[in-house]
Amino acid sequence: MAAPTPPLLSLSGVHKSFGAVAALREARLELYPGEAHGLVGENGAGKSTLVRILSGAHAPDAGHLALDGRPVALHGPADARAAGIAVIYQEPTLFPDLSVAENIFMGRQPLRSFRRVDRAAMRARATELFARLGVHLDPDRPARGLSIADQQLVEIAKALSFDARVLVMDEPTAALSGVEVERLFGVARSLRDAGAAVLFISHRFDEVFALCQRITVMRDGQWVSTDPAADLTVDQLVRRMVGREISTLFPRPETAGETSDGDPVLEVSGLTRHGVFEDVSFAVRGGEIVALAGLVGAGRSEVARAVFGVDSYDGGEVRVAGRRLPRGRPEAAIAAGLALVPEDRRQQGLVMDLSVERNVTLVRRWALARLGLLGARSERRFARTWTERLQVRAGALSDDVSTLSGGNQQKAVLAKWLSTDPQVLIVDEPTRGIDVATKAEVHRLLSEQAAGGVAVLMVSSELPEVLGMADRVLVMHEGRLVADIPRHRADEESVMFAATASGEKP
Amino acid sequence: MTAVAERPGETRVRGRVVVQRFFLARELGIGLALVLLITVTAIVNSRFLSAQSIKDLLLGSTILAILATGQAIVVITRNVDLSVGSVLGLSAFATGSLFVAAPGTPIPVALALGLALGAVAGAVNGLLIAAARVPALVVTLGTLYVFRGIDYTWATGKQINAADMPPGFLRMGTNAVLGVPVLAMFAVVVLVVAGYYMRSFASGRELYAIGSEPAAARLSGIPVGRRVFGAFVLSGALAGLAGVLHAARFGTLDANAGINSELNVVAAVVVGGVAIFGGSGSVYGAALGAMLLTTIDAALPVLGVNPFWQRAAVGALILAAIGLDRVLMARIGAQLRVAGGRKVVKPAADKGRRPRRA
Numbered sequence: 001m002a003a004p005t006p007p008l009l010s011l012s013g014v015h016k017s018f019g020a021v022a023a024l025r026e027a028r029l030e031l032y033p034g035e036a037h038g039l040v041g042e043n044g045a046g047k048s049t050l051v052r053i054l055s056g057a058h059a060p061d062a063g064h065l066a067l068d069g070r071p072v073a074l075h076g077p078a079d080a081r082a083a084g085i086a087v088i089y090q091e092p093t094l095f096p097d098l099s100v101a102e103n104i105f106m107g108r109q110p111l112r113s114f115r116r117v118d119r120a121a122m123r124a125r126a127t128e129l130f131a132r133l134g135v136h137l138d139p140d141r142p143a144r145g146l147s148i149a150d151q152q153l154v155e156i157a158k159a160l161s162f163d164a165r166v167l168v169m170d171e172p173t174a175a176l177s178g179v180e181v182e183r184l185f186g187v188a189r190s191l192r193d194a195g196a197a198v199l200f201i202s203h204r205f206d207e208v209f210a211l212c213q214r215i216t217v218m219r220d221g222q223w224v225s226t227d228p229a230a231d232l233t234v235d236q237l238v239r240r241m242v243g244r245e246i247s248t249l250f251p252r253p254e255t256a257g258e259t260s261d262g263d264p265v266l267e268v269s270g271l272t273r274h275g276v277f278e279d280v281s282f283a284v285r286g287g288e289i290v291a292l293a294g295l296v297g298a299g300r301s302e303v304a305r306a307v308f309g310v311d312s313y314d315g316g317e318v319r320v321a322g323r324r325l326p327r328g329r330p331e332a333a334i335a336a337g338l339a340l341v342p343e344d345r346r347q348q349g350l351v352m353d354l355s356v357e358r359n360v361t362l363v364r365r366w367a368l369a370r371l372g373l374l375g376a377r378s379e380r381r382f383a384r385t386w387t388e389r390l391q392v393r394a395g396a397l398s399d400d401v402s403t404l405s406g407g408n409q410q411k412a413v414l415a416k417w418l419s420t421d422p423q424v425l426i427v428d429e430p431t432r433g434i435d436v437a438t439k440a441e442v443h444r445l446l447s448e449q450a451a452g453g454v455a456v457l458m459v460s461s462e463l464p465e466v467l468g469m470a471d472r473v474l475v476m477h478e479g480r481l482v483a484d485i486p487r488h489r490a491d492e493e494s495v496m497f498a499a500t501a502s503g504e505k506p
Numbered sequence: 507m508t509a510v511a512e513r514p515g516e517t518r519v520r521g522r523v524v525v526q527r528f529f530l531a532r533e534l535g536i537g538l539a540l541v542l543l544i545t546v547t548a549i550v551n552s553r554f555l556s557a558q559s560i561k562d563l564l565l566g567s568t569i570l571a572i573l574a575t576g577q578a579i580v581v582i583t584r585n586v587d588l589s590v591g592s593v594l595g596l597s598a599f600a601t602g603s604l605f606v607a608a609p610g611t612p613i614p615v616a617l618a619l620g621l622a623l624g625a626v627a628g629a630v631n632g633l634l635i636a637a638a639r640v641p642a643l644v645v646t647l648g649t650l651y652v653f654r655g656i657d658y659t660w661a662t663g664k665q666i667n668a669a670d671m672p673p674g675f676l677r678m679g680t681n682a683v684l685g686v687p688v689l690a691m692f693a694v695v696v697l698v699v700a701g702y703y704m705r706s707f708a709s710g711r712e713l714y715a716i717g718s719e720p721a722a723a724r725l726s727g728i729p730v731g732r733r734v735f736g737a738f739v740l741s742g743a744l745a746g747l748a749g750v751l752h753a754a755r756f757g758t759l760d761a762n763a764g765i766n767s768e769l770n771v772v773a774a775v776v777v778g779g780v781a782i783f784g785g786s787g788s789v790y791g792a793a794l795g796a797m798l799l800t801t802i803d804a805a806l807p808v809l810g811v812n813p814f815w816q817r818a819a820v821g822a823l824i825l826a827a828i829g830l831d832r833v834l835m836a837r838i839g840a841q842l843r844v845a846g847g848r849k850v851v852k853p854a855a856d857k858g859r860r861p862r863r864a
Contacts, residue, residue, distance in 0.1 A: 079727075087725075094719065095718035096719065107727045109711065
C-alpha cells in the first residue's frame with residue numbers, strides 16, 4: 001500500500017473484557033482503501049470480538065476507532081452501517097419469517113409516498129443485487145429453509161446494498177463450496193477495486209493468501225504482526241498464531257497413559273450426523289486422556305454430544321466396555337458409566353438457580369434417596385464430600401451456584417459428574433474462561449481420573465492444554481477426523497496444520 | 507454472469523407459488539372453518555342466518571376483534587399483553603363516569619379519552635418491560651391485576667346504568683347502518699388501518715423482524731426497545747377504545763367489565779394463525795379468529811351442544827390451529843428447501859423454532 005494514503009479505518013489500543021475474561025487487550029488494525037486485509041488467529045484470539053466492535057454490536061472498554069482519520073464512536077449497529085461498515089457474520093443473521101428482499105433491506109427499506117415501503121423497488125433492487133452476484137434467488141421467498149450458503153449470499157447482498165466502504169467478513173466461507181467461494185471473492189475483489197477496504201477472517205490460509213494483500217495475526221486478544229502477504233509463508237503464520245511457551249500448568253507425567261495398553265473403554269465407529277460430522281471413528285482406553293482438537297465449527301462438541309446421547313446421529317455406533325449404547329439417550333449413557341462436562345456450564349452444566357449442593361447431587365439424587373425421598377442431611381453430606389475433594393470454594397453449600405466464580409462453577413460441574421464414578425469422562429472445553437490457578441486444579445483432577453483408570457476424552461480449543469494433557473490428539477477438520485497424533489509426535493504445528501488442513505508439516 | 511444460466515427460472519416460480527399458497531392457507535383456512543361452521547349451523551337451524559342473527563354475530567365479535575388486532579401486533583413481536591381485559595374494564599368504567607360527571611361530553615371526545623387512557627396503560631406495560639427487562643408475560647400478568655385493582659377501588663359499590671349515558675352514545679352501541687352495526691364499522695376501520703400499517707410501513711415490518719429473530723433485529727439497527735414499547739402502546743390504546751365501545755354496547759357498567767377476556771383474546775390471535783413465537787401471521791387472521799370464536803359460542807347452543815363442552819370445543823380448536831400451523835411450517839420448510847435447489851448443509855437447523863428468549 002502506498003504510504004501517503006491515510007488509512008480508511010484504524011483501530012488502536014482496543015480493550016474489551018467480558019466479566020473477568022479479557023477478550024481483547026491492545027488490539028490494533030489499519031485498513032486502507034482498495035485493500036483486502038486478512039486477519040488470522042487461533043480460536044479465542046479475539047477476532048470475532050474485534051468484528052463485533054467494528055459492527056457496533058459491542059462497545060470497546062478502551063481504545064480509538066477512526067474513519068478517514070477522524071475519530072468515531074459507534075453506539076450501535078445503525079451507527080456502523082451509517083459509517084459504511086458492513087459485516088458478514090460467521091453465523092448468518094436472517095429473519096426466517098420474512099422474505100429474502102425484506103431481509104436485505106430491513107432497517108432501510110426504499111420508501112415511496114407517505115413513507116410507505118416500496119415493495120416493487122425493494123424487489124427490483126434485490127433482483128439486481130442477485131444478478132450482480134450471479135445467482136438466482138427468489139426475492140419473495142421467505143428466508144426460512146435457505147441453505148447456509150444461500151443465507152450467506154443474502155448477507156452478502158445486504159452488504160452490497162448499501163455500498164459499504166468497509167466490508168468485514170468473519171469466516172464467511174466455512175459453509176461454502178468452491179464455486180461459491182470464488183463468487184464471493186469475485187464480489188470482494190470488485191468492491192476492493194472500487195476503493196473499499198475488505199477485512200477477511202478465515203482459518204483457510206490458501207483463501208487468505210488468494211484474496212489478501214496484507215495479513216494481520218492476533219493472539220490472546222493482542223496484535224502480533226501485520227505484514228504484506230507476499231512476505232509471509234503459511235509456516236510463519238502458524239508459528240505466529242501459536243507462538244507461546246507451553247506453560248508448566250499441566251501436571252501430566254511424560255510417561256502417563258503410554259503404559260496403559262488395556263482394552264478400549266469407549267469405542268466410536270463410523271459415527272455420522274449428516275452435514276455435521278462424517279464417519280468419525282476412534283477409541284479411548286482406560287487410563288488414557290485423548291484430546292479432540294480442531295477449529296471452532298469442526299464438529300468436536302457435536303461428536304461429544306452425540307457420543308453422550310444428547311444429540312442423535314444418523315449412522316455408526318458407540319460402545320462402552322464392549323456394550324453398544326442406544327443412540328440419543330443420555331440416561332442410558334449415564335447408566336453405562338459415561339459423564340459429560342459440557343462446553344457451556346452456565347446453560348448446560350448447571351442449574352444456575354439451584355444451590356451448590358443441589359447441583360452436585362443432581363445426577364445422584366436417586367441413589368441418595370430413601371424410599372423416593374431425598375433427605376436434606378444425606379444430600380448435604382454427599383455434597384460436602386465431593387466439594388471438599390474438588391476444593392470447590394463456596395460461601396455455603398446452600399448458596400446459589402450462580403454466586404460462585406467461573407472456576408468454582410466448573411469444579412461443581414466436575415464434582416457432579418465425578419460423583420457418578422464414571423468409566424468414561426468426556427469434558428468439553430474444561431477450562432474455558434477460568435483463571436490460571438483453577439485451570440491447574442482442573443488439569444490435576446483430570447490426570448487423577450486417568451490415573452484411576454478412567455478413559456478421558458477432552459475437547460479443547462486451547463492448544464497448550466491439548467498438548468500438555470493428552471496422550472493422543474485426535475484432530476477434526478470440517479466434520480472429519482483427519483489426524484491421530486500420539487503424544488511424542490504432537491506439537492503445536494502438527495496439530496494446527498491438521499486442523500487447518502494445510503497438509504503435512506513441512 | 508455465466509452463472510445466471512446455472513439455474514432455470516422454474517425454481518423461482520416454484521418458490522413463489524409455495525409462498526403464496528402458504529400465506530393463503532393461513533387466513534383462508536380460518537375463513538373456510540368459519541363458513542363451514544355457519545353453513546352447518548344454518549342447516550340445523552335456518553334462523554341462524556337471519557339478518558338479526560348475523561347482526562348479533564358481528565356485534566358480538568367487534569370488541570374481541572379490536573382487542574385481537576392489538577394483541578396480534580404485540581404477539582408478532584414475540585411478546586404478549588395479558589392486561590387488555592383490565593384496560594378495557596378501566597376504560598369502560600371511566601367512560602361511564604365521564605358521562606355521569608359531564609353528561610354533555612361529545613362522543614368523539616369520549617372515544618379519544620378512552621384511547622388515551624388505554625395508551626397510558628400500554629405505556630406503563632411497555633416501560634416496565636423495557637426498563638425492568640422482565641418478560642412481557644410476567645409484566646402484563648402483574649398489570650392485569652394492578653389495573654383491575656384500580657378499577658375495583660374506583661368502582662366499588664357504584665354501578666353506572668344506561669340511564670346515566672347519553673342516548674346518542676347508546677344508539678351507537680346498538681344501531682346498524684344498512685344491516686351493519688356501527689360498532690362493527692369501528693372494528694373494520696381499526697383492522698384495515700392496522701393491517702395496512704403492519705404491511706406497508708417500515709416500522710410495521712420491523713415489528714415482524716423483531717419477532718422473527720430479535721438478535722438479528724438488533725444487528726440490523728432496529729430500535730428494538732422503542733418498537734416493542736410502541737406495540738404495547740398500540741395494544742393498550744385499542745383496549746381503551748374497546749372499553750368505550752363496551753360501555754356503548756352494554757350501557758350497564760360495574761368493575762367486572764371485560765374480566766377474564768385476555769385469554770379469549772390470545773386464543774383468537776392463535777386460532778387466527780399468528781405464531782405465538784412471533785414473526786408471522788396478520789391482524790386480519792387475528793380478527794377472523796375472533797369472529798370464529800364468537801361464532802362458535804353462538805353456534806354450539808344452536809347445534810345442541812352441551813354448554814359444558816363449549817369451552818372444550820374452543821380448546822380443541824386452539825390445539826388444532828397450532829397443530830395445523832406446525833404441519834404447514836414443516837411442509838413449507840421442506841418445499842422451500844427443494845425450491846432452493848442447493849445442498850442443505852444443516853437439515854436439522856430450522857426444523858424447530860428456537861425457544862423464546864427471556
